[in-house]
Amino acid sequence: MEKQKLSLGDSSGETSEVKRSVCTEEKFVWPWVGLVANIQTEVDKTGRRVGRSGSTLRDELIQKGFNPTRVQPIWNFKGHSGFALVEFTKDIKGFENAMNFERSYKSDGHGKKDWEKGVHLRDDKPYGWVCREDDYNRSGIVGKNVKKKRDLKSVSQLQEEEERKMVQLVENMSQSIEMKMISKQELEHKVDETSRVLQSVEFHNYQLNQTYKQEVEKMQTNLHDLYQQIIIGHEKSMSDLETEREKLENRARQICIDEAEMEKSRLEIEMNQKAMLEQNEANMEAMKLAEKHQKEKEKLHEKIMEMEAKLNETQELELEIEKLKGSSNVMKHMADGDVDVELMEKMAKTQMELEAREAALYDKIKSVTQKERMANDEFQEARKEMIQFWNENEDLVSGEKIRVKRMGQLDTKPFVVAVKKKLRGGSRAKAELKAMELCSFWEGQVGDVHWYPFKVDESDGIAKIVVDNKDEKLIKLKDAYGEELYKEVVRAKREIVEYNPSGGYVVSELWNFEKNRKATMEEVTDVMLKIRKTVVAMKNKRKRR
Template identity: 40%
Template sequence: MTEFLCFSFFEKKKTKNVSSFCCCMFVHPWKGIIANIPTTVQDGKHVGESGRKLREDLTEKGFNPLRVQPLWNRYGHSGFAIVEFKKEWDGFNNAIMFEKSFEMEHCGKKDYNSSRRQRGKLYAWVAREDDFHSRGLIGDYLRRNGDLKTVSSKEAEEQRMASKLVVTLSNTLETKNLRLKEMENKYNEVSQSISTLMEQKDEMIKAYNEESKKMQQNAHDHFKKISLEHERIAQHFCDKKRELEQREKELFQREAQNEAATKNLQHDKMMNERAAFEQKKMDERMLKLAEAQKREKEKLHRKIIELEKQLDTKQALELEIQGLRGALQVMQHMERDGDAEGKRKMEAIQGELQEKEEEMGDLEDLNQALIIKERKSNDELQDARKELIITFKDVSTRAYIGVKRMGELDIKPFQTAAKRKYSAVEADVKSAELCSLWQDYLRDPSWHPFKILTDKEGNSKEILDEEDEKLIAVKTEFGDEVYTAVTMALAQMNEYNPSGRYIVPELWNFNEGRKATLTEGVQHLLKQWKQYKRRRH
């Protein structure tokens, strides 16, 4: 790789020069330096060409830089910029081509350091060791954002990484083979366990059915016994009643002769009727209890059977799919042996697995239909929300519910900051210019001052990079109020439209400072309509 790069860049040079080039120390990631950028003084600050414009010019020339970062000091634009290229070899190739292009036009580093340097002409070169250790903005930036490497050390580093990757892949392959053997053994154990469980399950179902039949027969015999006993007792009381009635007639005939006997007979009759009534109530209670017990048993039995069928169907299907998948993995691993019988078994298992998965898919169709219905309802709600946003676009922000333009800068902090630095006449113009400038920065997708943080559980979160140079500059120059307005609009832009970076209207609850619900929007619209209707009448 080193020999190829050296030859491609210096094919017209001597072998000695190629060797010295490969040993030369460059700043990595590869960076270039642009010097002598023309600047003008505006409002006491030096202003020069933006990094985006320089990057577009270099891209058109085929150097493919990642970004161009102008260097700023307390006087404004320093006239220098750092060009950042990709870390890989194609980035190094672009960096060298970038340097050679300027050298061919006599605009290299030597030309810049000579006394014949021309004002208003750009000079550029690739950042090396002397630039890295230099004092000033360039050295500070390079030491902060890179380190020194030779082309040979970069190639050696990549070779070490490749060797490490080969060793890692070899260890991984060995581990996977051991894991495959473990899975095969585990599959055999699971298959045996499943067979044993299925046999035990069949025996338990058989025993349960026999016990259930036995319980039903016992309940039927018990109820029949209770019914016969009730009929016997009822017949006994009927006979007793007829006997007492006959005796009552006889006693009435003998009333004059035996009043005491009549009273005893009436007492016996009353006690017998009370006992018969209590027995009747007890019989009715026993019948109701028996019927309720019978209904509960039948209901419980039906529910148990239904649940067992559902559970058996699902468990059997899942066990069959799991078993077939395990068998299929083992068969696929054994396919390399060329066993025709094994291949036929694998094809049969694949067919059976496909049928089981289709059955499982049928069970999921209902869930999918519900998901589609929910998605359709959600789309309708989103359409209604869009209509409300269109309706409230022209409503004043003093209203309870209205439309907020997410990502749009508030000009008030800029006006406050401008009044501190400029006169009352210039403050309005300067604040409008500053607000417009930072709104352009917000719309630039290449400016993404965010960083990713990952916690101990592996969850990632994107937060604002407070060390970004632009954010530090705006906070230092204009204060916390402007910094807060810029970061708030930047967060809204990143949340609502991170790719397009343009302003998005949102239905907003201005009283509580949050996104309004659809219900709140509709209620507010109805309230306005009622007020309008009262004014008309």
């Protein structure tokens, strides 16, 4: 919606016409409507008068450049009355088309004054003019149709109404922006609180990890001491048995003459050998137990190394839980040995505590994520409203650095330059026509979602999207029309891929043309507040007059 000031037309004739309308407070029928009179009719077989259809008249007026939205013939009880209403759009462009429509008929001697003088009685050409107050108050079927769903308004009244609407729109948008900014600040505060909670949990997890490592080291020390005690006991037992064996052998040598004594000694020696065998078996069992503890120790060490590697790959909370599970499994394997029951109970309690903290933390993160998604949806909706405001008020924002950019739309200038350079010596009209055809073709190519002239380049260790130099379409375009046209097509396709890869059509975006990037909501808000201040100042100045 354009702002309706005195710039209702570009030509000097239009400007003088509008100034005269404003000065005399001439009232027009609103929405703009023209009246065509003296339409030739004839009597059909039924006795009713018929004439040219509204669509036929509309097409003729469109060809003349007046662009009406609808042409409605006026019918009475006899049939076609010879009159027709020509409706135009409600904006400034519609007013310009209506005035051009009236001037066309007036310059040809078929205006309203010519009709009122009775000139139409001498020819069969149609007469036309824009409906004003006298047409609105006309009696009969023509006046009745002109009044239908229409009103009388001056240009200045329409200007004031549009300015009031504009001020109200800016005020509403400003209030909406302020509310959204407050909501954003609240969300940021909640995110900060969540970050502090996460830091506290992370520190607590670190402390638990350190405690766990200390307990594991203590358990390894206890296993090593047990192993040493078993070896020392084995060596002492072997030494005692060896000493006893030597004593028995000496005694056997001393009593070898006494057969009875010898038999007794033999029995004692056998008993001693049997005891040594039993002791050896006991020592073997002790060695097996020591080896078992050593293997458990090695497995535990491997488990610790594995868990330390996982610590760098997964989230801290999940690692802590896996560590506790691993520790529980190690304890289960060692259930037949000497196990610190207090340590196992402590590890189980720690695991339960971590699981509870994990569930609470996930719930909090889920809640914050949902609120952040809702805030993002609200910001996207506000951005769409901003784009609509910019499109409808181009005259207000034309001088600002923040304007609407149609992402993926091709610029026709490089096409015209490239075609003229290629068709040297040809006519300008032919070159421009060829450029428009070429631009239309490449608009279709850019919007084709199946054409993707890019590839992923990881030559420097960082994955990035680059143009595929082997793409046949781009190669042919570059060879035929040069580097500048090639760059323009690549730019438009990049924007389509970035902003609407699935749809492939042009989308509007608020753009900072000074910094050549997407405009932030803060920048857009600053421009809105600036516009609001300007509009309010204009309104106050008009009231003082």
